[in-house]
Amino acid sequence: MNSRSTAGVIARRPFLCLSLAPLLAGSALAQGNYPGKPVRFVIPFSAGSDQMMRLFLKSMSERASQPFVVDYKPGAATNIGAAYVAQSAPDGYTLFLGTMASNALNKLTYKNLSYDSDAFTTGGMIGIIPSYLLVRADSPFQSVKDLVQAARQKPAGLSYGTHGIGGPNHLVGELFRARAGIKDLVHVAYRGLSESSVDLIGGRIDFMWDAGAITLAQQGKLRALAVAHSERWPTLPNVPTMAEAGYPDVTITSFYMVTAPAGTPASVLDKLNELVNAVLVEPEFRTRMLELNILPKPGTRQEAATFVRQQTAKWAPIVKSLNLSLD
Numbered sequence: 001m002n003s004r005s006t007a008g009v010i011a012r013r014p015f016l017c018l019s020l021a022p023l024l025a026g027s028a029l030a031q032g033n034y035p036g037k038p039v040r041f042v043i044p045f046s047a048g049s050d051q052m053m054r055l056f057l058k059s060m061s062e063r064a065s066q067p068f069v070v071d072y073k074p075g076a077a078t079n080i081g082a083a084y085v086a087q088s089a090p091d092g093y094t095l096f097l098g099t100m101a102s103n104a105l106n107k108l109t110y111k112n113l114s115y116d117s118d119a120f121t122t123g124g125m126i127g128i129i130p131s132y133l134l135v136r137a138d139s140p141f142q143s144v145k146d147l148v149q150a151a152r153q154k155p156a157g158l159s160y161g162t163h164g165i166g167g168p169n170h171l172v173g174e175l176f177r178a179r180a181g182i183k184d185l186v187h188v189a190y191r192g193l194s195e196s197s198v199d200l201i202g203g204r205i206d207f208m209w210d211a212g213a214i215t216l217a218q219q220g221k222l223r224a225l226a227v228a229h230s231e232r233w234p235t236l237p238n239v240p241t242m243a244e245a246g247y248p249d250v251t252i253t254s255f256y257m258v259t260a261p262a263g264t265p266a267s268v269l270d271k272l273n274e275l276v277n278a279v280l281v282e283p284e285f286r287t288r289m290l291e292l293n294i295l296p297k298p299g300t301r302q303e304a305a306t307f308v309r310q311q312t313a314k315w316a317p318i319v320k321s322l323n324l325s326l327d
Contacts, residue, residue, distance in 0.1 A: 044081030090263035098259035123272030
């Protein structure tokens with residue numbers, strides 16, 4: 001290139017920068033005014049199982065003055081919805097209801113995962129919910145100790161139900177078995193809460209690990225022996241913890257959080273976090289969440305991300321010890 005052509009290129013560069021300036025300014029303004037249009041919120045469950053999220057998104061819509069529209073994409077243990085959002089534009093207008101399965105466990109249990117769970121970033125935690133050790137109302141097991149003694153005396157004789165292989169309840173069930181020194185248990189994987197709870201009430205399984213079924217215990221149809229949480233749950237103060245039963249690390253805390261594709265601008269994520277936290281401290285919303293046995297968990301984006309990393313680190317060796325590998 002001769003000196004004359006080089007000078008021409010240099011002379012044109014300032015005009016190129018100036019021509020991009022309005023676009024960059026417009027992009028920054030759009031982020032600052034987020035959300036400036038309806039937001040699609042993907043829920044990886046079927047309609048009807050998202051009572052809490054309907055309340056949450058209603059409040060988000062009211063505060064943002066833009067609709068947060070539910071898009072149900074159930075199936076494959078949350079993988080279908082997660083894959084869809086992971087591949088969406090990172091602009092804050094396609095969000096995902098992150099869960100323990102989709103954002104912490106599935107990358108440990110699925111050998112051919114169609115998305116990278118690390119290809120998400122968070123707008124903040126919504127709430128947490130623990131698992132409970134449940135028996136039928138007329139079960140002979142009055143405590144965790146009773147159940148453990150029976151299981152030790154009758155290897156492979158006791159059965160427990162969960163909502164699937166590799167899910168949170170299965171993993172806490174196997175952690176419990178190992179820590180309690182139980183040689184074997186029969187794990188029965190169900191497709192949903194209705195099937196497992198019906199079989200437990202009917203005596204076809206001996207106990208189950210579950211979060212949603214605690215409502216049946218509150219109705220007197222089941223009995224909760226313990227909660228797999230670090231402290232007693234605020235809505236069920238009479239239910240002891242697994243630590244009180246002698247198993248302090250038999251805990252699992254599932255979560256709901258707002259997640260977005262990696263690369264979503266920090267300004268958008270910060271605005272999301274601000275909206276989320278504002279909803280979570282609304283007295284009426286908090287009361288309703290607690291009625292659903294979900295504890296609101298306002299906090300920073302960084303705290304939510306750290307929580308997910310901690311959960312993955314906790315369960316990785318458990319999954320490896322079970323040699324779990326799902327298709």
